[in-house]
Amino acid sequence: MSGNDVLLEVDDLKKHFKVNQGWIASLVESFGSGEPDYVHAVDGVSFELREGETLGLAGESGCGKTTTGMSLVKLHDPTAGDIVYDDTRLSEASDAEIKQFRQNAQMIFQDPFESLNPRMTVYDTVAEPLRIHNIRNETARVQRALEFAELLPPEQYYDQYPHELSGGQRQRVAIARALVLDPDFIVADEPVSMLDVSLRAGVLSLLDRMTDEFGLSVVYISHDLSLLRHMCDRLAIMYMGKIVEKGPTDEIIENPQHPYTQALINAVPVPDPGVGRERVELQGEVGDVIDIPTGCRFKNRCSEYIGDVCDQVVPPLEAKTDFEQDVACHLYDSAEGYDPYQDVTGSPSAAETGEEPESTPADD
């Protein structure tokens, strides 16, 4: 099913949040830094989403995966960088083009208890996007979406309110609402993590069918690598606002190259008492995303730290000579012939220039 046509191209996307602005202020306070400026939630992320593909964005809390996902459906406007959809750069798109984009880009959120309006019936919840986009044939479309979401018979659910439904049913309503506009792609942010174990597989197989039957592209955002391995064709591992490794799922899981990816995968428990796993203790916690360190963002926790080059040169996410996936790490030889050592200098300031925070982030 996966074609190779690129549906969406994310080009050096950045999203910075101004500190001391509402809820983010408390988040920043807990990082406890001196004179905070901007939170570099997403800081230069590039990838493409192909038609019919499932792409997983993985990483720990605060790595920027949700912000990236929300930017993909334009729930955030990027601070810098761009998203190219259907040959249109969204930053230059007209209102009509944006509206068209919004119809084709849908999101499913983690918590169906919060993402559904408690005062709207199931029918109205699913029909609302159709009304906003002036699409006719409302009843038939709502019915079909609910049928697809295996809420059967659909008529029985029309007049129910979210509180009358179980968690699994609510998430199915959220899926029906996302599908009712026949979108090109869906961003699913931890779509099953709030659901009970026995119900997860049901919702997951429904999401699987979305890609199989409609040829939808899906971006899955999750911290659960076991789940992403099950669902995704390709993976991108994020750390502190950047992608550190990107490539085919099986390659990344079985043969991870970035020291962070290795630690992350080694930390995943295995549901089989017979399997011993090598446990790598990762020191410290995720670094400061306000006062970004120079060079590699993982250097302080990295077991493979190799000196000045890690300190001074930001490792680009690039193809390497020895394996299929792209990795942002100086340990491996660039397939493009890039030599990071040419950028190493006596003083670290020279290497820093590419990393200066945006002086006037367009934030609102």
Next chain:
Amino acid sequence: MSQLEVEDLEVYYETEEGPAQAVDGVSFELEEGENLGIVGESGCGKTTLAKAIIGILPDAGYINDGSINFQGDDLTEMTNAQRRRLKWEEISMIAQSAMNSLDPVYTIREQIVEAIETHRPGTGRVESDEIVTEMFELVGLDPERADDYPHQFSGGMRQRAMIAMALALEPSLMLADEPTTALDVIMQDQILKRMASIQEEINSSMMVITHDVSVVAETCDRVIVMYAGKIAEEGPVEEIFDQPYHPYTIGLKRAFPNIRKSSQDLLSISGYPPELIDPPQGCRFAERCPMATDKCREEEPEAHYKNGLRSYCHYADEIDAELRPYADDPTTWNQAAAATDGGVGE
């Protein structure tokens, strides 16, 4: 004598429609130094069981019948004052959400010292401070941060502070209710590892309550699978994972993706657990079980003992002899799901 012996325990919650039988006739033993995992879906009674043992049931909850023998004394017969003395000192609990379990207006040190001084009135401040330092080092926190308030800690640090507090009085039994569910995978790994090494050091036993079968697979010696207030199956962790007899155990195990396997069909157990106010008379899992017969719907299954496992299924022998591949096949369950779909509104 086992450290903990729970016998025919019934814990009910008072509701407007009558008592909800959250834990209904549960018996098990826990040996000293043993790690026991309790797994099941939300509402299966696993947290209620832990709360009954440590004695923090909410107002509506009460022990209807049965006994909880801890080191020879029946906890259900004790006065509140006697139970309070046991709490933290002998039995401590690590709750799921450390955020809500730590008091925001006191420093971590003050909270740990308070627990120590309440239980060991003679303890001087110097000695208490020493315990705080020791516990912080044990859980991998910088002792200098003990004077911080909970909000100054990250989620992982708070959970570790919670563990430090639970360990301060060297309890002989630790109840950990979803100890790492709110944490990222790297932090989860570190905390589980830390808990295992601490446990070895102070030789305490532990009950780990979780919905995550992979956490149980890695940390526990023995597992109890609970369903709708009852034990479905119990036994050593290897046997539970290798050769379970209960369809629910088989289903639950297959509902989890395994990072080590590239292509795997996940299994979905359709439907929802039964109402505990008026539970079904036969096997409680019958309604969702793809192999259920009339016998299952009418008769409550007796315990079936084999291979170290205690399984409550009428057809444990048949599953062992020939039906296991059938029960282990997701299509079996998905067909059952298609047949019963719809009309499962609550």
